[in-house]
Amino acid sequence: xxxxxxxxxxxxxxxxxxxxxxxxxxxxxxxxxxxxxxxxxxxxxxxxxxxxxxxxxxxxxxxxxxxxxxxxxxxxxxxxxxxxxxxxxxxxxxxxxxxxxxxxxxxxxxxxxxxxxxxxxxxxxxxxxxxxxxxxxxxxxxxxxxxxxxxxxxxxxxxxxxxxxxxxxxxxxxxxxxxxxxxxxxxxxxxxxxxxxxxxxxxxxxxxxxxxxxxxxxxxxxxxxxxxxxxxxxxxxxxxxxxxxxxxxxxxxxxxxxxxxxxxxxxxxxxxxxxxxxxxxxxxxxxxxxxxxxxxxxxxxxxxxxxxxxxxxxxxxxxxxxxxxxxxxxxxxxxxxxxxxxxxxxxxxxxxxxxxxxxxxxxxxxxxxxxxxxxxxxxxxxxxxxxxxxxxxxxxxxxxxxxxxxxxxxxxxxxxxxxxxxxxxxxxxxxxxxxxxxxxxxxxxxxxxxxxxxxxxxx
Ligand code: ADP
Ligand code: MG
Numbered sequence: 001x002x003x004x005x006x007x008x009x010x011x012x013x014x015x016x017x018x019x020x021x022x023x024x025x026x027x028x029x030x031x032x033x034x035x036x037x038x039x040x041x042x043x044x045x046x047x048x049x050x051x052x053x054x055x056x057x058x059x060x061x062x063x064x065x066x067x068x069x070x071x072x073x074x075x076x077x078x079x080x081x082x083x084x085x086x087x088x089x090x091x092x093x094x095x096x097x098x099x100x101x102x103x104x105x106x107x108x109x110x111x112x113x114x115x116x117x118x119x120x121x122x123x124x125x126x127x128x129x130x131x132x133x134x135x136x137x138x139x140x141x142x143x144x145x146x147x148x149x150x151x152x153x154x155x156x157x158x159x160x161x162x163x164x165x166x167x168x169x170x171x172x173x174x175x176x177x178x179x180x181x182x183x184x185x186x187x188x189x190x191x192x193x194x195x196x197x198x199x200x201x202x203x204x205x206x207x208x209x210x211x212x213x214x215x216x217x218x219x220x221x222x223x224x225x226x227x228x229x230x231x232x233x234x235x236x237x238x239x240x241x242x243x244x245x246x247x248x249x250x251x252x253x254x255x256x257x258x259x260x261x262x263x264x265x266x267x268x269x270x271x272x273x274x275x276x277x278x279x280x281x282x283x284x285x286x287x288x289x290x291x292x293x294x295x296x297x298x299x300x301x302x303x304x305x306x307x308x309x310x311x312x313x314x315x316x317x318x319x320x321x322x323x324x325x326x327x328x329x330x331x332x333x334x335x336x337x338x339x340x341x342x343x344x345x346x347x348x349x350x351x352x353x354x355x356x357x358x359x360x361x362x363x364x365x366x367x368x369x370x371x372x373x374x375x376x377x378x379x380x381x382x383x384x385x386x387x388x389x390x391x392x393x394x395x396x397x398x399x400x401x402x403x404x405x406x407x408x409x410x411x412x413x414x415x416x417x418x419x420x421x422x423x424x425x426x427x428x429x430x431x432x433x434x435x436x437x438x439x440x441x442x443x444x445x446x447x448x449x450x451x452x453x454x455x456x457x458x459x
Contacts, residue, residue, distance in 0.1 A: 008070040009034040028054050041076045052079045062390045126173035132298050134291035140282040144171045148178035151253035155280035158255045162284035165324030165456050168257035172223045179221050186220040193229040197236040217246045221253040228258045231267035292316035299327055305334050314346050318353040324456040363458035365403045365417045372399040384419035400426050401433035
């Protein structure tokens with residue numbers, strides 16, 4: 001590889017960093033290195049087969065275009081995995097480019113289990129430092145701190161319950177972030193009950209349940225989000241029961257969250273429910289006004305934005321039951337302020353806050369377009385327009401997918417809302433995203449988060 005290719009690669013990496021959401025950039029390109037290749041090709045060295053496959057599946061055309069843009073004579077790229085073993089697995093068999101975590105083959109334990117393919121990454125912003133303490137979350141917060149300091153000693157399991165948008169996932173990630181720092185190298189696994197169920201079913205289908213078991217039973221900490229999802233899922237409950245016993249018996253920390261206390265999980269096996277109560281059960285209540293203002297102020301700081309206290313108070317007075325919705329309102333204020341070229345007056349804020357908390361709101365395609373566009377730093381007209389730029393096209397697919405999933409609209413109606421597109425084009429977008437969700441756990445998490453944000457807006 002020439003010096004020039006090397007410097008092109010540095011530039012391309014800079015562009016990717018600007019263009020992609022931070023988490024995507026770090027996942028796919030953070031650990032990638034450019035290596036020499038005798039024949040002028042760009043040779044990239046990936047830290048794992050998962051990253052290699054992810055890039056090949058999602059980013060190859062874009063990378064090739066960028067290489068051309070930088071005047072490289074060859075736009076050929078090959079990606080190698082650093083480890084020999086991983087490289088072998090890559091070429092063996094599967095026609096799918098991206099493997100889900102449970103498909104990764106290696107039996108040799110820790111190395112393979114620590115590969116990124118086996119982890120749903122933790123949100124680095126969901127830390128204890130960024131979590132505002134208050135009366136309404138006192139016990140859940142203190143208990144989360146305690147299990148992070150003394151895993152499997154303070155409370156085991158810890159069971160946190162609360163309505164949607166009140167900070168369950170935030171605390172669970174905070175525990176995970178803390179434990180991963182504290183117990184360097186130890187395996188702390190975070191997953192949602194939904195993901196756990198999907199992986200189990202895939203493992204059964206592919207005949208590798210043993211690996212699935214090892215993955216969840218060989219950990220220092222098991223953080224399971226939204227366990228209410230397993231109601232009526234007998235098979236997964238059975239599996240969780242055994243996972244729980246094994247971990248508990250070996251003094252490994254278990255933390256669960258749910259939208260209800262254990263006793264109210266009526267469609268869960270009694271033996272699971274009783275185990276959930278062995279440790280500590282803590283709830284989170286909706287925050288009071290002062291706490292809402294404090295949360296908004298923390299979020300604003302975290303995002304590096306400057307909003308008047310008066311406006312924070314106004315938002316806090318209007319949005320009361322759900323922190324996620326609070327955050328959504330803040331983001332909208334900021335987006336409007338940006339459009340208006342700076343500060344925004346409180347009368348303008350009034351316009352797009354719910355008039356009264358009782359007022360019924362329905363999720364519309366407009367709202368979805370706006371939220372998704374904001375989330376990816378694009379505009380609604382990007383989504384409606386003809387551009388086929390990779391990032392725009394993908395965001396458009398996502399907005400279309402969510403419009404279909406979260407509203408009653410038909411494909412033709414959705415097509416109209418997205419710049420008069422044909423219904424088959426819209427169906428294609430929907431299929432594409434469904435497939436990616438199935439195949440890429442990270443992407444699945446990303447979409448789930450968006451869905452939750454949108455649902456919070458319609459509450
Ligand atoms: P849940 O999992 O209970 O539905 P999340 O943990 O996803 O809720 O929280 C929704 C949003 O609200 C997240 O952005 C989270 O950071 C924020 N949030 C909730 N409670 C707090 C808090 N006490 N302090 C700071 N942020 C909070
Ligand atoms: Mg959650």
